[in-house]
Amino acid sequence: MMEWRTVVAQRDELGESPFWHPDERKLYWVDIPGRQIRRADPATGSTESWPLPMDPGCIAPVRGGGLVIALRDGIYRAAGWGSALALIARFGHDPKTTRFNDGKADPQGRFWAGTMYEPRDRRAAELYSVDLRASAGNGGEPVIELKADNGVIANGLAWSPDTRTVYWSDTTHHVIYAWNWDAQTNAMSNHRVFHQFPGKPDGWKTGDAGYGGRPDGAAVDVQGNYWVAMFEGGRILKLSPSGEVLQDIPVPARCPTMPCFGGDDLRTLFVTSASYNRPPEELQALPQSGCIIAAQVDVPGLPVNFVST
Numbered sequence: 001m002m003e004w005r006t007v008v009a010q011r012d013e014l015g016e017s018p019f020w021h022p023d024e025r026k027l028y029w030v031d032i033p034g035r036q037i038r039r040a041d042p043a044t045g046s047t048e049s050w051p052l053p054m055d056p057g058c059i060a061p062v063r064g065g066g067l068v069i070a071l072r073d074g075i076y077r078a079a080g081w082g083s084a085l086a087l088i089a090r091f092g093h094d095p096k097t098t099r100f101n102d103g104k105a106d107p108q109g110r111f112w113a114g115t116m117y118e119p120r121d122r123r124a125a126e127l128y129s130v131d132l133r134a135s136a137g138n139g140g141e142p143v144i145e146l147k148a149d150n151g152v153i154a155n156g157l158a159w160s161p162d163t164r165t166v167y168w169s170d171t172t173h174h175v176i177y178a179w180n181w182d183a184q185t186n187a188m189s190n191h192r193v194f195h196q197f198p199g200k201p202d203g204w205k206t207g208d209a210g211y212g213g214r215p216d217g218a219a220v221d222v223q224g225n226y227w228v229a230m231f232e233g234g235r236i237l238k239l240s241p242s243g244e245v246l247q248d249i250p251v252p253a254r255c256p257t258m259p260c261f262g263g264d265d266l267r268t269l270f271v272t273s274a275s276y277n278r279p280p281e282e283l284q285a286l287p288q289s290g291c292i293i294a295a296q297v298d299v300p301g302l303p304v305n306f307v308s309t
Contacts, residue, residue: 002295004252004288007270008040008047011290015272016217017058017102018292019304020262027262027292028067029272030056037069039081040292042263050082057100060111063306068130070100070113075130089130089144091115098124102155102217102258107163108183109133109308112147114154120172125151127168129186132309147188148177156218156228160241161302167194167226169215174199176215176228176243194226195243206232206254206282217258217272221301229256229271234286236271253289254282261301262294269301270294 007027018029021039028039037050037059054072062068066079074090093115103113110131117124127148134143148168156169156176166181166188178194181187197214204211213233220226224241234254238247253273262268275283275290283289 002249002269002297004293004295006288006291007042007294008038008292010047011275012038012272012292013276013290014257014274015290015292016257017056017104018258018260018270018272019059019061019104020260020266020268020270021061022264022303025264027260027270028059028061029292030059032056033276037067042268042294048081053085054095055099057116058103058113060103060105061304061306063109063308068105068111068132068307070103072099075100075111075113088132089142091126091128091144093124093126101125101153102157104157105305105307106166106183106186107159107305108186109306110186111307112157114148114151114157114168116153120152123150123152123170125149125154125170127151127154127157131186132307145186147186148179155216158218158220158226159302159305160220160224161222162224165241167218167220169218169228171214171216171231174214176218176226176239178243195239195245197230200232206279216256219259219261219301221261221297221299222266223299225299227259227269227301229258229273231255231257231274236269252293253286253291254278255289260304261297266300266303267297268294269297 012031073095075088076085101116114127131143151170152172169176174197176194179188180190213230216229216231218228255274
């Protein structure tokens with residue numbers, strides 16, 4: 001049984017996109033409806049918040065400093081904490097119904113981000129990669145590729161330690177996908193179901209038995225195991241590289257949203273979660289909902305990938 005501790009007690013509405021910055025030794029994450037980027041120094045307990053003009057879906061550190069940020073209407077870059085936002089690219093989606101959600105940098109330094117179709121009545125979510133390295137030879141423009149589509153809520157983006165597999169989930173349909181991936185050419189092939197979970201039973205409500213949650217954000221350890229937050233399931237699952245459930249880890253929040261590995265040895269598992277729109281009785285019973293929690297693990301995780309420019 002993991003021993004969870006509270007790292008940041010101030011609740012997020014919907015904490016997401018955590019990563020450990022190895023140079024700063026700080027944890028970064030976003031609060032999506034709270035419209036802010038946050039960071040904390042676990043050694044001192046200090047926290048900072050950076051208000052934004054729109055919902056941030058995900059963030060990634062840039063090699064040499066700053067962040068790439070996926071806001072509701074497009075991808076931006078900031079030179080440093082609290083700096084002005086410089087637009088990198090907008091996409092064809094309608095920000096009234098669609099926003100960016102889960103994303104991160106790949107091992108080659110490209111930034112990937114997926115969208116979420118908020119009405120959730122059709123498969124309109126997409127996954128893009130944005131290569132800023134190529135802009136010098138592309139008239140100053142990044143190279144943007146549509147990598148996957150036919151989803152509702154993009155989540156679970158991760159890569160295997162050997163960089164030969166990319167993972168992506170569609171939370172609404174309770175499924176995690178995998179592809180073979182060529183890191184140099186950015187080509188994906190052999191699309192397959194990595195793990196399919198049962199759907200939510202009709203009439204289910206929080207506190208009822210019979211539902212294990214749906215796949216949200218994820219992280220991968222050095223052995224290639226895929227750790228996924230199960231939203232409304234109150235647990236983190238550790239899946240083997242073949243998709244087998246190796247460990248079912250309860251967490252003190254009904255709606256964990258994403259794990260990441262941090263600390264100097266990458267053996268601290270940090271987890272974000274949600275308090276937004278949750279029933280009052282749930283928040284009373286699970287007061288760590290929306291907080292940053294952490295526990296120690298035996299196998300270290302992969303370090304965060306930096307965006308290259």
